[in-house]
Amino acid sequence: EDVARPVGVCTMMRLPYQESAEGLNAAFIGVPLDTGTSNRPGARQGHCRIFGPRHIRAESAMIRRYNATTRAAPYNSLVVADIGDVNVNLYDLKKSCQRIREAYQKIMGAGCVPLTLGGDHTITYPILQAAAEKHGPVGLIHVDAHTDTGEQALGEKIYHGTPFRRCVDEGLLDCKRVVQIGIRGSCYNCWLKSLVPLMSEVRQQMGDKPVYLSFDIDGIDPSFAPGTGTPEIGGLTTHQALEIIRGCRGLNLVGCDLVEVAPVYDLSGNTALTAANLLFEMLCVLPGVQAC
Amino acid sequence: EDVARPVGVCTMMRLPYQESAEGLNAAFIGVPLDTGTSNRPGARQGHCRIFGPRHIRAESAMIRRYNATTRAAPYNSLVVADIGDVNVNLYDLKKSCQRIREAYQKIMGAGCVPLTLGGDHTITYPILQAAAEKHGPVGLIHVDAHTDTGEQALGEKIYHGTPFRRCVDEGLLDCKRVVQIGIRGSCYNCWLKSLVPLMSEVRQQMGDKPVYLSFDIDGIDPSFAPGTGTPEIGGLTTHQALEIIRGCRGLNLVGCDLVEVAPVYDLSGNTALTAANLLFEMLCVLPGVQAC
Amino acid sequence: EDVARPVGVCTMMRLPYQESAEGLNAAFIGVPLDTGTSNRPGARQGHCRIFGPRHIRAESAMIRRYNATTRAAPYNSLVVADIGDVNVNLYDLKKSCQRIREAYQKIMGAGCVPLTLGGDHTITYPILQAAAEKHGPVGLIHVDAHTDTGEQALGEKIYHGTPFRRCVDEGLLDCKRVVQIGIRGSCYNCWLKSLVPLMSEVRQQMGDKPVYLSFDIDGIDPSFAPGTGTPEIGGLTTHQALEIIRGCRGLNLVGCDLVEVAPVYDLSGNTALTAANLLFEMLCVLPGVQAC
Amino acid sequence: EDVARPVGVCTMMRLPYQESAEGLNAAFIGVPLDTGTSNRPGARQGHCRIFGPRHIRAESAMIRRYNATTRAAPYNSLVVADIGDVNVNLYDLKKSCQRIREAYQKIMGAGCVPLTLGGDHTITYPILQAAAEKHGPVGLIHVDAHTDTGEQALGEKIYHGTPFRRCVDEGLLDCKRVVQIGIRGSCYNCWLKSLVPLMSEVRQQMGDKPVYLSFDIDGIDPSFAPGTGTPEIGGLTTHQALEIIRGCRGLNLVGCDLVEVAPVYDLSGNTALTAANLLFEMLCVLPGVQAC
Amino acid sequence: EDVARPVGVCTMMRLPYQESAEGLNAAFIGVPLDTGTSNRPGARQGHCRIFGPRHIRAESAMIRRYNATTRAAPYNSLVVADIGDVNVNLYDLKKSCQRIREAYQKIMGAGCVPLTLGGDHTITYPILQAAAEKHGPVGLIHVDAHTDTGEQALGEKIYHGTPFRRCVDEGLLDCKRVVQIGIRGSCYNCWLKSLVPLMSEVRQQMGDKPVYLSFDIDGIDPSFAPGTGTPEIGGLTTHQALEIIRGCRGLNLVGCDLVEVAPVYDLSGNTALTAANLLFEMLCVLPGVQAC
Amino acid sequence: EDVARPVGVCTMMRLPYQESAEGLNAAFIGVPLDTGTSNRPGARQGHCRIFGPRHIRAESAMIRRYNATTRAAPYNSLVVADIGDVNVNLYDLKKSCQRIREAYQKIMGAGCVPLTLGGDHTITYPILQAAAEKHGPVGLIHVDAHTDTGEQALGEKIYHGTPFRRCVDEGLLDCKRVVQIGIRGSCYNCWLKSLVPLMSEVRQQMGDKPVYLSFDIDGIDPSFAPGTGTPEIGGLTTHQALEIIRGCRGLNLVGCDLVEVAPVYDLSGNTALTAANLLFEMLCVLPGVQAC
Numbered sequence A, B, C, D, E, F: 001e002d003v004a005r006p007v008g009v010c011t012m013m014r015l016p017y018q019e020s021a022e023g024l025n026a027a028f029i030g031v032p033l034d035t036g037t038s039n040r041p042g043a044r045q046g047h048c049r050i051f052g053p054r055h056i057r058a059e060s061a062m063i064r065r066y067n068a069t070t071r072a073a074p075y076n077s078l079v080v081a082d083i084g085d086v087n088v089n090l091y092d093l094k095k096s097c098q099r100i101r102e103a104y105q106k107i108m109g110a111g112c113v114p115l116t117l118g119g120d121h122t123i124t125y126p127i128l129q130a131a132a133e134k135h136g137p138v139g140l141i142h143v144d145a146h147t148d149t150g151e152q153a154l155g156e157k158i159y160h161g162t163p164f165r166r167c168v169d170e171g172l173l174d175c176k177r178v179v180q181i182g183i184r185g186s187c188y189n190c191w192l193k194s195l196v197p198l199m200s201e202v203r204q205q206m207g208d209k210p211v212y213l214s215f216d217i218d219g220i221d222p223s224f225a226p227g228t229g230t231p232e233i234g235g236l237t238t239h240q241a242l243e244i245i246r247g248c249r250g251l252n253l254v255g256c257d258l259v260e261v262a263p264v265y266d267l268s269g270n271t272a273l274t275a276a277n278l279l280f281e282m283l284c285v286l287p288g289v290q291a292c
Ligand SMILES: [Mn+2]
Pocket: A121, A144, A146, A148, A160, A216, A260
């Protein structure tokens, strides 16, 4: 800690920056896209030209190098860097999806596990296209207030309310290994409960095969994560969010994302800070990470 | 969903707007009054000329047409509209109370159940005057951090700290059927508890006779609902708020209000969003609403 | 003035709302679109689900019924209403342009002059398509910090940096009758100068034929109008903006717009207030408006 | 300057605080009232319980002990203190006016010149009642965007749009010695002009008899003073505001006020800072102040 | 309650202000220092020149005179005042520490128990120097997300990450009577638990000897207390914070502080309100306070 | 322009980043220091961990590659990069000054002209130490509202009110070639005037010898640049700021800085945008820059 935290180029967790995923075991990557958002845009931008990924990076300066609770020391086991942002097309959502797919084909082709800073939830669709090309249909752990399985809206089939419908349509998911957690109105009531038992079941369900973890920040209650565009009351606590991610330890994770942080509603920065923490926890449960 | 949410005139839950309550079973109505507020005004206004009711209406664009948890489908059973705002007198609190009373006499006279968007808690006093004229003394379920039964302040008998004292003075309440929930410092400690059992008792107490539900948003903890003028730490969770309102199903509700949302302290809009959700839940437990 | 300003449905200048332009001489209409914005989106949204047109409408509650400076009394001469918003497609910019074109074909077909609340500057392109269909190539008074005549960006030909290039490509403008005011870096230095002489020349140039007035709020200096996405220092004063619009009196104006107000950067609301004032001044110089 | 500016009790310009005006030549006094405001309240409050007078006091910590431009050294010539706030009645505007009148009777009775931190413009009416009781009808220099001479609104005769009508009704003003500066829409166009010549005329008009200076911050353009409830574009610059106040040097000033600062719209604090500067300039031109 | 809350000089809980601690049993005192902060400064300042202690004072206007839950009536038993702020040196952190130490030597020398409004956590180090001079090594109840026992950062031994290391180095603590609560990553998991049993153990551990209570607001979860510079997810609830402080009843408390409130991140003011409540609860458990 | 502006690592004007100044003709460099600030800190930080230099970098994404007004094309003539931030010591202002001096010794030793993003004005003192070591006493063009020539404050000789006194004490300035512009209260009244004639005189005074340009953003009026800690009303316009910097064309500039941008007061980001524009204009007048 010889350098003050505000000093220098702003990368995720002050990691080195490199342009490609070559040589990396895992990489943080941003997708500054919010044109798939239906209500309150802002995953891309915010006050003063601070976009979703950049906002999470700024808050991530506080994250430490090892995990004080789980003892995981990811940088002892893995080569990790921040590889910047996908060059999205701000004016055409469908072309952006194509660019995202191509970017992730390269990352996964290099044997690197992407940890994505969204961006709205639309982006998980092209990411899973790339994942299924590499790994075949993948298992999915989807944390969200919403199912995101709509057929269309305003006549469009691609936006942040439909990614998992599109994934099913294209056979990208191993549908017996899909779980959704945090959906509002569902029977499984999470309030005042530890999710450790649930995650034990989930690990059974997922087995050894490839799993993708997609975490929509609105799965968490808006008291903890106000900075998002489609908040829903009655959500998960951050304790439960930690239980979910830590419960993924041992799975064959091939990618993770944290989406729907909208800086414009995140006035204290604490939603981005929560996102940065959760992304660090995801890194800490990747295959091969040892404890210190 | 063929119209994008930001498009068009802003009414509560994108319902039709009409000027009077004629022909309606239930109506949303705003009372943009904050001159009865003692500390941090703002129920009426906020940044950029957004007043309490208007602020709740803006956030209500996200509410769906049926209740995903309880399966209630209010629009299948009831004719509902947004009937705009009471034309309050901004410069004289007592004259405003008179105007509110007259407005609610007409609404209730038309056989319509008013669902009120406040405004500070002063407004419940003239609403209950109109309710008692129509129904006789009513039962009361009062959710609040405060008892609001003060005698006076600064020499004035009418402000947001006294409405229920005034109601008792005038015999508007059936005092054996009055319950207060969420009062800070009271013996009934709600922390880490389901309120389902309490609401079972409340339904017993209320019986079949007319009941009014008055919900001060400050009954909820400020972590969930920061946008209010007299916040008190140690409050209810939104889960508990949902249990309270859903626990009113089966009662003979003749009116409901949601008061004390102060836009100026609601920077993310999530307090108004919570208010809009709670008003929708109130609609879903009105007499006659069927499940889908 | 028997109704308090915060009371009631929020329309432009508290005018009546109607769904179509039938029977109107002039109409205010919103286009809540910001997906053509390159840098700091926000013309569509802002805090708390307040979109560009809605934000301007909220601030417009302060505008009076006649013009204290010019004595114009537009409502004595013209039938005017707020006809709501164009139903844009949030997920496809090109389809939105098509919808805007069709909406304006109807408005202009009804003989109504549209006064548009943007929205980003992309929208002027489909509006001028409709105008040219009705009137043939039109004269243009374009106030802006930027020329907006780019060929493309990110490979796209339609976004807020290209509308006037597209208009020229399609022959929508009478190019001898086009003037741009406020462009930064141009030779005509406006600082510390009255623009009354310039507007006299402009009126000569425009003659009696149809003219469209497109006013990008970023033409004004960011000290007066901070709430926009592409601010440029060294701009016009609001005094000069008034001189420009008042200098259009006598022209054959067939449409006007005020674009690029971005609520998210308009924290005091004063940019929207300025926009509302300028739209009122536009109404006051429409053909047929008499003084009181 | 041995004490850091943020340290200690917050008084106007870090002056001593005392409870009464006894023994003072001049006093700063707050009137935290905004219930006479028609549109955007906030003169009383703001974020975090910061009221108009308190907000101006906070920013006034930057003001120096002598005037670097005019060389006035008010504290060498006058005994000055901050005497706190008038104890207004938040729930009854008319009773507040009575309390203000009584408070100013005492201050002026003690031979002290009040420099008032508003509060909305309603308060000038009871202040001038007290002034006329002491001095007879007074001359008035009124800086404002609005004439504030309305007859009534919403049926009420007392609110911030009517104070000077009430003053004329009651004969409190010496009507031959009344001037209004900054009114929008008036013939005297101030743009790009020094007001030094105007103030020379004003001094002639006022002569040696008692004069009251009432400065509504909305007289200044919203680019300089965004933090107010009824902003109007096309206003005075702060340079001109300084010329107006400095042009009052030599007049028999018996009182001054600075009203309509609304903290909720003053996000940078610079409107309050401007108000604090103008109040200091008023102090510097009181009768008896010498240069250093 | 004959005076409206926004009226008058702003002291802690509207207590009388006096310059020294002479004659007091307990005193509120501010330390407006944030130069020991490593990440997000702001304990000293905030918008509009509102500093940490001043911010807490402003929100404290809502606190009542007795404790509705515990029935404690501190003002019946103790003489209490607000004694203003320590005159810190903003440009030299080490000299500020010296000034704080001297100020607290005087306060404790006068037999007065200081209740401190921070300021960052650095300040507890010089306060404990003064406490140990008076009382010998003291017991410590330390509520925090962090241990604050670092050796150094950026080559400096004194900043907000090291105070308790410095205290141990200098023998200021009775190390067998030290407890830390709320540290993230520690074994004692507080989630969904009452802390009443823990506090019973703590009282046993502390016995009758002098105890100091240092409460870093970041011990509480950021959903309840977002307004701080080093927030950590997964923290205590305000219910638990109340259990901790109320659990100190009966201890020989010789001083208390509440540190790390950063106004700049406390946009609703609710973190300062929580701080004011906790400081009042501390006052209510001081030795000698009786119930009403 | 094939990459969307929000994409990628955030450097000044999207220039390449490199760690040292080797091989560069000019470099942008940040000094994230605000501990020398007396009143409203914030040059270092802001909401969400955005520090002064980082805030300016974020807004600089809008700056184009050549100067539309002056036709300067700096990148055709000079090799320019962003070399990151000086690693300041947040807890010791004097040690930070030493680190800044050493960093600039290296930059200037490499023959590179530093363009500094502050930081508070304290930093110009160690920068000028390094400049004088390299070039001997330099000429100074100092734009500011304040003279910054104080002797001390709170007993400290180094803070943002004293840098030029310290420079004179140490003989770093060629005192016959020093000019201050924008000082409030000075005789040279700039209002409503072009500064082109003044700059002609300044160029005469400066001659061919080395000149340093230090620009405190508070020299500009707070209506244009609200985001600073010690704003003073009655300042320069941005037009005049452009005249000053463009008037430096032809001088032997050996370094430039732009200081005192305080993100916390810059809510729209427009102060940082102004700063970024002014830094670009400085780059455009460096020796050797050709027009396109
Ligand atoms: Mn989702």
